[in-house]
Amino acid sequence: MGREREVVSRRIREHSTNKILTRSVLLGFRSVFSAATPDSICYTAMGKSKSSRKGKKAWRTNISTQDIDDFYEKSSKDALSGGSLTEVPSDSLFFVDKSRDLSVKRKIDKCREKVLRVDSILQKNSFVQAIPSSTTKKSKQRQKEIQRAPSSSQVRKDGTMDTGMVDIWNDEGANAVKKRKVSNKAILIPAVEVEPPGCSYNPSSESHQDSLAHAVADEMQKVYTKELRPTPVPLTVVGEVVDVEDMYFLDADNESDGDVEDKEVDSNGDADLEKRPFKTKRVTRVELNRRARNKEKLKMEAETKKLKEFSKDLNSLPDIINEIAKEDEEKSKRHLRRVFAKQERLKSCPPRLGRHKFEPAPVQVLLSEEITGSLRKLKACCTLARDRYKSLEKRGILVPTAKSGRK
Amino acid sequence: MPKHYRPAGKKKEGNAARYMTRSQAVKYLQVSLSVFRRLCIFKGVFPRDPKKKVKGTHQTYYHVKDILFLKHEPLLDKFREMHAYEKKVKKAVSKKNKDLAERLLTRKPTYTLDMLIRERYPKFIDALRDLDDCLTMVHLFAALPAIERENIQAERIHNCRGLSLEWQAYISRTHKLRKAFISVKGIYYQAEVEGQKVTWLTPHALQQVMPQDVDYKIMLTFLEFYETLLGFVNLRLYHSIKLKYPPILDPRLKALAADLYALTRYVDAKDRTIGANNEESELRLAQLQDQLPANEPGALMHLVENVADDNEEDEETRACKTLFQNKTFFLGREVPRESLLFVITAFGGVVSWEGDGAPFEESNQDINYQIVDRPTQSHRFISRDYVQPQWVFDCINARIILPTGEYMVGKVLPPHLSPFVDNEAEGYVPEYAETIKRLQAAARKEILPMPGGEQDDLENAQNLLAEGIIDRTKAKEAAERKQKMAVHEKQYHQELKKEMQGMQYTSDPNIDEIKNNGEENTDDMSSQQLVKDDENMTMVSMSRKKRRLYEAMKISQGRKKANVETLETRKKNIQKSKKTSSN
Numbered sequence: 001m002g003r004e005r006e007v008v009s010r011r012i013r014e015h016s017t018n019k020i021l022t023r024s025v026l027l028g029f030r031s032v033f034s035a036a037t038p039d040s041i042c043y044t045a046m047g048k049s050k051s052s053r054k055g056k057k058a059w060r061t062n063i064s065t066q067d068i069d070d071f072y073e074k075s076s077k078d079a080l081s082g083g084s085l086t087e088v089p090s091d092s093l094f095f096v097d098k099s100r101d102l103s104v105k106r107k108i109d110k111c112r113e114k115v116l117r118v119d120s121i122l123q124k125n126s127f128v129q130a131i132p133s134s135t136t137k138k139s140k141q142r143q144k145e146i147q148r149a150p151s152s153s154q155v156r157k158d159g160t161m162d163t164g165m166v167d168i169w170n171d172e173g174a175n176a177v178k179k180r181k182v183s184n185k186a187i188l189i190p191a192v193e194v195e196p197p198g199c200s201y202n203p204s205s206e207s208h209q210d211s212l213a214h215a216v217a218d219e220m221q222k223v224y225t226k227e228l229r230p231t232p233v234p235l236t237v238v239g240e241v242v243d244v245e246d247m248y249f250l251d252a253d254n255e256s257d258g259d260v261e262d263k264e265v266d267s268n269g270d271a272d273l274e275k276r277p278f279k280t281k282r283v284t285r286v287e288l289n290r291r292a293r294n295k296e297k298l299k300m301e302a303e304t305k306k307l308k309e310f311s312k313d314l315n316s317l318p319d320i321i322n323e324i325a326k327e328d329e330e331k332s333k334r335h336l337r338r339v340f341a342k343q344e345r346l347k348s349c350p351p352r353l354g355r356h357k358f359e360p361a362p363v364q365v366l367l368s369e370e371i372t373g374s375l376r377k378l379k380a381c382c383t384l385a386r387d388r389y390k391s392l393e394k395r396g397i398l399v400p401t402a403k404s405g406r407k
Numbered sequence: 408m409p410k411h412y413r414p415a416g417k418k419k420e421g422n423a424a425r426y427m428t429r430s431q432a433v434k435y436l437q438v439s440l441s442v443f444r445r446l447c448i449f450k451g452v453f454p455r456d457p458k459k460k461v462k463g464t465h466q467t468y469y470h471v472k473d474i475l476f477l478k479h480e481p482l483l484d485k486f487r488e489m490h491a492y493e494k495k496v497k498k499a500v501s502k503k504n505k506d507l508a509e510r511l512l513t514r515k516p517t518y519t520l521d522m523l524i525r526e527r528y529p530k531f532i533d534a535l536r537d538l539d540d541c542l543t544m545v546h547l548f549a550a551l552p553a554i555e556r557e558n559i560q561a562e563r564i565h566n567c568r569g570l571s572l573e574w575q576a577y578i579s580r581t582h583k584l585r586k587a588f589i590s591v592k593g594i595y596y597q598a599e600v601e602g603q604k605v606t607w608l609t610p611h612a613l614q615q616v617m618p619q620d621v622d623y624k625i626m627l628t629f630l631e632f633y634e635t636l637l638g639f640v641n642l643r644l645y646h647s648i649k650l651k652y653p654p655i656l657d658p659r660l661k662a663l664a665a666d667l668y669a670l671t672r673y674v675d676a677k678d679r680t681i682g683a684n685n686e687e688s689e690l691r692l693a694q695l696q697d698q699l700p701a702n703e704p705g706a707l708m709h710l711v712e713n714v715a716d717d718n719e720e721d722e723e724t725r726a727c728k729t730l731f732q733n734k735t736f737f738l739g740r741e742v743p744r745e746s747l748l749f750v751i752t753a754f755g756g757v758v759s760w761e762g763d764g765a766p767f768e769e770s771n772q773d774i775n776y777q778i779v780d781r782p783t784q785s786h787r788f789i790s791r792d793y794v795q796p797q798w799v800f801d802c803i804n805a806r807i808i809l810p811t812g813e814y815m816v817g818k819v820l821p822p823h824l825s826p827f828v829d830n831e832a833e834g835y836v837p838e839y840a841e842t843i844k845r846l847q848a849a850a851r852k853e854i855l856p857m858p859g860g861e862q863d864d865l866e867n868a869q870n871l872l873a874e875g876i877i878d879r880t881k882a883k884e885a886a887e888r889k890q891k892m893a894v895h896e897k898q899y900h901q902e903l904k905k906e907m908q909g910m911q912y913t914s915d916p917n918i919d920e921i922k923n924n925g926e927e928n929t930d931d932m933s934s935q936q937l938v939k940d941d942e943n944m945t946m947v948s949m950s951r952k953k954r955r956l957y958e959a960m961k962i963s964q965g966r967k968k969a970n971v972e973t974l975e976t977r978k979k980n981i982q983k984s985k986k987t988s989s990n
Binding site: 119165167168169180181182184190191192194195196197199200201202203204205206207209351352353354355364365366373374375376378379380381382383384385386387388389391392396397398399401403404 | 448451453454456464465466467468470472473476502521524525530531534537539540543544547550551588589590591592593595606607608610611613614615616617618619620621622623625626629638639642643646652653741742743780781795796797819820822823824825827828835837838839974977978981
């Protein structure tokens with residue numbers, strides 16, 4: 001029995017392909033010890049025989065006990081040495097090294113210390129003589145600058161240094177300035193627009209109501225445009241949980257569609273196949289003559305129709321003239337209206353200069369409860385930079401960007 | 408001989424040939440986008456709006472000739488040099504070549520904008536026309552905090568402050584200020600320089616906030632240009648009143664950072680040769696940097712004492728000079744000092760305030776008005792009026808000294824009206840404006856002796872209308888009254904005649920009355936008819952364009968009248984509701 005045990009365990013160690021040891025295997029392992037000798041294992045002189053892999057007994061040979069052995073060895077070693085490493089706190093194993101006496105030199109610094117060949121060549125060598133080059137444009141400009149520089153910074157009589165500022169409008173005709181070929185169109189909007197009297201720090205009630213109405217109207221317009229806008233398509237839609245059975249149906253649907261398509265294609269193909277054996281009928285002379293006659297008839301009819309229309313138009317000529325006149329008038333009126341509207345629009349906002357539309361700044365008006373009448377308690381506007389920026393945009397000097405539109 | 412051909416895709420004429428997009432322009436000039444932006448701002452090149460946008464409506468279009476104009480600008484070379492210089496410095500630093508880097512740092516290339524200003528504003532008058540935006544920008548930056556993140560340096564802010572104070576000193580010295588208006592955004596001023604009206608906006612004395620949606624690099628570029636422009640303008644203005652520019656300030660006052668006062672002492676003492684040296688400007692800078700938050704402007708006191716008369720003063724300047732003449736003011740601690748100083752001295756007054764470096768103390772006996780803004784003020788001195796700051800501004804706009812009764816401490820102030828609004832044109836005159844007008848008329852009547860009071864309304868209605876003392880409606884009423892009087896007179900004369908003629912008067916009273924009425928009516932009718940006929944005649948003789956303009960004018964007038972009517976009904980309703988609520 002002991003010898004069998006040895007044999008079996010050796011076997012298992014040798015055939016260590018299957019490493020997973022389940023409980024049943026272990027049980028089987030134990031039962032081996034009590035069972036009789038297995039019959040399927042037979043030893044020949046040449047070594048192992050190609051026995052069939054089927055069967056519990058044959059399968060048991062492929063079990064390796066390496067894992068269990070390792071575990072037992074490890075636990076016995078841990079018990080001997082005083083506990084496994086996983087139970088030890090990390091502080092006793094590791095520590096943070098805060099010593100600074102190590103000089104860490106980065107790789108790039110090491111590379112930089114090396115002098116490049118380029119630089120070593122460029123360093124001055126007394127044996128190399130400079131080649132005289134012809135004066136270039138830059139050096140000529142430098143010479144001119146140097147000549148001009150000492151003449152301008154003159155010290156005045158009373159010892160004060162002229163700061164160099166000269167009245168540039170003094171000598172008008174000295175440097176005739178060229179006029180620009182395409183001058184800028186006159187900007188209708190003034191640079192500094194004074195606010196309406198309702199925006200005073202202590203306004204009269206009527207003008208205050210006026211300005212408040214303006215501000216309220218602007219806000220309401222924004223609100224209305226937001227509300228009346230069509231709802232945008234959502235990026236993600238909350239989906240419902242699909243049952244497993246429904247999934248099968250979905251799959252079935254997909255497949256069935258595919259089948260139907262295929263079938264149609266097939267049927268079309270079949271229809272074509274059916275039609276192909278019949279040739280197209282020959283066009284006889286009779287048919288051709290008939291067609292020619294029909295064509296002639298149609299032509300004649302079209303001509304008479306045209307003549308009729310023409311005579312109708314001639315009869316109603318004055319009406320047509322009136323219509324044309326009215327249309328012209330309407331067109332001219334519409335044109336005038338558009339021109340005036342454009343001019344009016346230019347007075348209040350700039351033309352579209354880029355991707356984004358100009359957003360005027362909100363009217364700076366005090367709310368009714370904020371009017372204290374006292375200059376000290378005035379809740380003043382503290383973002384004047386934005387007012388200047390919007391003024392520049394309004395005049396068309398700056399193009400509105402995405403950042404400037406958003407608050 | 409190569410055949411001249413146009414490259415594929417290049418158009419010969421039309422909007423496509425005349426306008427190019429911003430990216431095309433940047434590629435053509437061979438600069439980076441930020442340099443292109445700066446150049447456009449310096450040269451005054453703006454994007455345009457062509458009728459046909461060839462490359463799409465989301466692009467910005469510039470005129471080709473504008474871009475060609477930019478190409479021949481010597482500043483481009485300077486910018487390229489600076490870019491190359493920066494690369495050299497960076498290379499030297501990264502190669503650990505310290506001495507080369509230091510040598511290069513001493514040779515930084517710079518540029519000046521003088522030629523540009525000369526090019527854009529060939530005459531001084533052109534510069535004055537563009538001064539609005541310039542002044543507003545400089546005043547705004549003088550009040551901004553120096554934020555490192557946005558690259559706004561403290562030195563530039565000091566420079567802006569200096570420039571703005573110099574401008575204010577000039578305006579108040581030459582009494583050129585005409586209007587002032589306190590609004591929520593800030594204080595609007597209007598001055599008249601060499602016939603040109605200059606309007607600018609100064610922020611309130613609050614700490615300004617920097618909103619995030621403003622591109623500060625662009626603002627700083629504008630500021631650079633406008634600083635130079637304002638410097639030159641100030642130079643010319645100071646030379647015109649025979650003062651040295653840049654002004655050299657009294658070091659003691661500089662130490663107290665009382666800039667405006669120091670400036671005006673300088674302006675005043677032009678005859679004295681104050682030995683100036685370069686160190687002073689540096690000293691000033693250092694001291695100002697130390698005392699940035701507590702900058703206190705000074706008073707233009709001594710100015711009024713040694714006034715050098717300009718012979719070319721016009722009437723308005725003289726009127727403005729004499730408004731606050733011989734009146735002394737004292738400012739409390741809580742009022743906006745800088746603006747009040749500027750305004751009061753611009754109209755000839757003498758000012759002082761609490762603090763070091765002030766001309767005189769609070770206890771001085773000569774003070775006529777003390778400006779305070781507290782809810783209660785114990786009147787320690789009986790000889791002076793304690794008023795709120797709005798009084799000063801309203802006086803300036805009305806050009807008379809208003810009675811201080813309504814502006815006393817603790818009272819509810821009358822509304823602060825805008826002098827920039829022409830009440831006649833609007834057709835609606837607020838109540839307080841009418842009271843002011845009456846006061847103005849009263850003041851004028853004191854100056855010019857008039858024979859009778861009532862008759863003036865009727866006879867000189869037109870004159871009074873022209874002077875703006877009464878408004879158009881009143882003038883019309885006066886004219887109607889006059890007409891009725893004339894009609895009654897005529898009737899009286901006729902009755903007299905009939906009495907003289909005989910008893911025919913009594914026999915046909917009705918007919919005569921009717922006739923008289925008829926005559927009156929016909930008179931009225933004929934006058935109206937005449938008016939209408941005149942109108943029709945002129946309408947017929949006008950061209951279509953002018954007729955349309957006339958009709959448009961009429962429509963806008965009608966609209967204004969409707970506006971006025973709604974305002975008046977609103978007023979009535981408010982008054983009615985007040986009455987009912989009080990009842």
